[in-house]
Amino acid sequence: MHREIRDHIEDVLRGGDTLKHAREHLAQCDECRTEVQGMQEQTELIRELRAPEDFAADLRPGFYARVMERIEAEGPISIWNLFIESAFGRRIAVASLALALLIGVYVVTSERSAEDATVALQSQQQATMEQTFVAGEDAPAREITRVDQSQTDQSSEDAVLANLVTYREQ
């Protein structure tokens, strides 16, 4: 909307004597005319929210007494009401619950994984012990293998030396 209209929009919408240059601008500018028309339609709709002319705001007698009864029933607003009744308070409560839930889930799962780790460690230790026990039974066999190996190494060394000697003699 152009400034010529924007500056005087309340006068334009009131439909009274608008300034000459505002009228001239509206006659020329489609954009402003469309927007003003939309605002006028909305203004008419908002005015529908007026109570009817013949509406009698006649409350039943004893209205003040009923208000006081309600005040006594409700009591003063406590700090907890601010959390329970306001949208912001409710959001904080929901966020806190969600956070508490997350922490709970984390604690439970981490405890479980710690238990699993302990069980795994224990079973690993047990397995190691069993292996050691089995290894203890194999020990002589391994030693024999090791002796055999050293014997094989020794004989191959001798063979190499013998070859060298015969090579020099040749």
Add this chain to the structure above:
Amino acid sequence: MDASITTLPFPAVGEGTRARTRVDHKTSEEAALVRRVQARDEMAFREVVERYQSKVFSIIFGILRNRNDAEDIAQQVFAKVYFSIKSFDFRSSLLTWVYKITVNECYDYLRKKRVRKLVYESDFSREDAQRMEASEPAIDAGVPADTRLAQRDLILKLLSKVSEEERTLILMKEVEGHSVEELAGMTGLNENTIKVKLFRTRQKLLKAAGRLTRIR
């Protein structure tokens, strides 16, 4: 729409108008009454209730068109006034403050009613719910039979898209028929600010209407 609207000077108001509409709400007779209510003087509170009960009742009826609920909401408005009066800071008139509480209570009622309706309808089949929606004069019904009702629904929906302050201002301007000058006096803002706020509210309403029509 002009996107650069916020950067432009707005609007040209005569020099004399700004200071003229300043009203000191701290020294008026009404301020003395409010101070007595703040000190929990029940006679003073009774005077406030009696002074504004008809106004509050007609504001509520204008918005909701339901006489039975109007009294209940009016009671709630004055209970809120009683409990919150200590936070009243005398920057605006008491009527402006009460008006704002009243409109907020109406919107709170509409919101609760919508939630209740959703919960209630969830117990019925889709056909039952559609039949009820078409028959009852609900404020947020999808396709009300009466065009006037549909228009009221639409404007209430649109007004829920702007801030509390903007909603109160536009309603005080168009429903109560106060001039910009009177609004400046009642709210403690200057006329220029009132005009800017009203213009922005109108633009927001137009945009919201555009979005709503596109969705439909």
